[in-house]
Amino acid sequence: MNKEMQLNNLLKRGLLLKHKNFLLCITFVFFFFAFDFVIGEVLSYYDHFDTPNMNSLMWDDFYKSEPNSIDVIFLGSSHARFAFDTETFDNNLNIKSFNLSSSEQTPLVGYYALKEVLKNQKPKLLVYEAYWRVFGIDDNTTTAYFVYDYIKGFDTRSQLLASIYDNRNFSSFLAEALSRTYKYRDSFFPTIKNVLTGRIIKPSSPSKHIKYADFTYHQNGYFQSDEVVNNEKLFENNPFEKAGLYFKWNETQIEYFKKTIKLCNDNNIKVLVITAPLPKPSMDYIKDYKKYSSKIMNIAKKFGLEYIDYNSMNIKEGNFKNEFFFDSNHLNKNGSEFLDNLLIPVIKKYLN
């Protein structure tokens, strides 16, 4: 009996020990994630301490919009970000528009941005800026940050994350998604500096007309630059000199472009596909532009969509002078005004 009791006690101790070890492991992991969250939150607070992150501003503005209040959505790359002044369209067409373009926004990333939009908005029109180069991007991770980090929908974020699992830099992206501390680790030293110099509370910033280096964030996703491109940027150090030599379509991006159109069709949203203009000296480096433009045209035609290529127009007619750009890629304030005035009657047609 004694031996039996001893054996039972030993067994119980063994089980308790196993449970204790298991509980210790779970507790250690739990506190790790708790510390990670707290440290990450502190670092994120001091991230972009003086000037808010521009993508954060844009999405914050979006989430402040009343449900079902937005009539027109603009999606596209930074070309679109600087091209479409939402204030111009709103004032001239008596609508509310929002520009959710971001740097190098690929069709894949744009698709999930639109999915997030459709959760509480029912726009009538999507103006899709099709910059052909983003259709050749294989690794979406860099551009995905500009949407993933700021959208609130857990399901949309998860779907976006899952869609880029095979991208080259996915592991780094996933690490940032799982660990807030890892994501904001670059603000560790700025945080220390701010705390040591007594800058503990973030200065409040206006929600409109926030100045960055070469441009200003206006509102509702539109960025504006007053600068005019110089000859050095256009002719001597034009990035298209090398970048223009090679381009290959990425089938995934084309698929997501088509998925975006189908998503709009399913939600009774009209789609207008356009390509914003580049300065002529940049286009001189692009040898096969007609092919790229034709491919986008064919996809748009297949879905019965109108495609306006302001780039081809500019190559032919030269109506977008070099002075309308602030660098080798993007329209400045005057250029954006010129383009938007051309677009207003087109958009009006769609809204009627």
Place this chain on the structure above:
Amino acid sequence: MLFNSFKFLIFFPIVTILYFILPHKFRWFMLLTSSCIFYMAFVPKYIFILAFTIFIDFFVGIALEKIDGEKRKLFLIISILSNIGILFVFKYFNFFNSNIVKVADFFHWNYPIESLKIILPIGLSFHTFQSLSYIIEVYKGKQKAERNFGIYALFVMFYPQLVAGPIERPQNLLTQFHERHYFEISRVADGLKMMLWGMIKKVVIADRLALFVNQIYGNPENYYGMPLISATFFFAFQIYCDFSGYSDIAIGAAKVMGFNLMTNFNRPYLSKSIAEFWRRWHISLSTWFKDYVYIPLGGNRCSAPRRYFNLFITFMLSGLWHGANWTYIIWGALNGIYQIISLMTRNIRNKILVFTKLEKVPNIHKSIQIVFTFSLTMFAWIFFRAANIRQAIYIIRNMFVGIFDIRNFEAVIKVAEGIQAFNNEGLILSFVLILFLIIIELLQRNVVIRETIDKRFPHICWLIYYAGIFAVIILGQFSKAQFIYFQF
């Protein structure tokens, strides 16, 4: 896959969990499969080269046990030639060929053989030496030949030490694959702590120092004085932290599963002589060369000149093992020369010791010895890191130019400012991290810090471990920088 990669962060726990879940008889198979996956993450087709050498050595090992007489030597030679042959083709052929081309050009000979366009299989030098160690030990009768092909393959391919060591002896590692290992929380925790320390050394210290070192050593002709000295000083710690960090991760990962790999580094920069340095640095390689090259040549059981010759050859070969470049050979030879001079001047140095009464202040004497030994190794590292001899000579000729000029110190700061991801904080942080490392190494002379933390600070030990983990997350450099010794 690299130890400091996200893939390994997923790979390691899966393999470890599977190891403990599976019955003992299936564990070797799972580990072998995992090791194959680990190896094939680099260049998949090179697994066939590994398979070829494993196949030959396995059957040679059995043959050596069964056969007597001169035929045993024949089998030994077959194995050595196949292993060294593969190493020569992939690692040394182009080096020797290019040198022959230069000689042929000089004498206007017609030399038709072109260099091979092949990539060096990862870890080739390491697993080749490990295989050779097995065959030689079986030949000597000190190790029984392994009869299970899978277990032998696992001995060569065991993933924690497959690509950068430690170079294990069969007496230590092979037997462990037959042992049953149980999950023990204290051992697992200890292994994880070793891995954490290895990560800190690798991604926080080594990869950070690498940013500065690469900037200077990438174009040394653009610098003189303090930037060259700083870069060399940083490199001394970069290579130590990189390699010992890898070894710690490898040893820790093995320990989690219950395997004990040999210690590969034992605070080498606290050595008081070059001889002691080589007893503490890359211990698995230096003991390999001692047992299989130095001692067979005669070791120190011969005349003094013959001993010096043995030392010189052994270290030159060690240099050659590190890389197919004259800089590595010179680095190895230099270390050999250091030891020869040390032996030749022993009596004189003892007399100087007595004359200066340094023997009466042992701590000062020790400190001088440590600083002097470190300086010698740091000087030798110039050859190890430089791209070629011309660059190494430039660095040596210009590293002391203008060092008393304050602008030279400012040049170091300017270089740091120009390196993205390094900045001003990087320079200060680098020195702080090196100081932190030295303090830890000094403390580890008397205690094992991992055990001390748990015993003396039981209530806050978790905070210390969290601090270590977050140091890796926040301060770690996560570029695709490989471990330096992967290229060997």
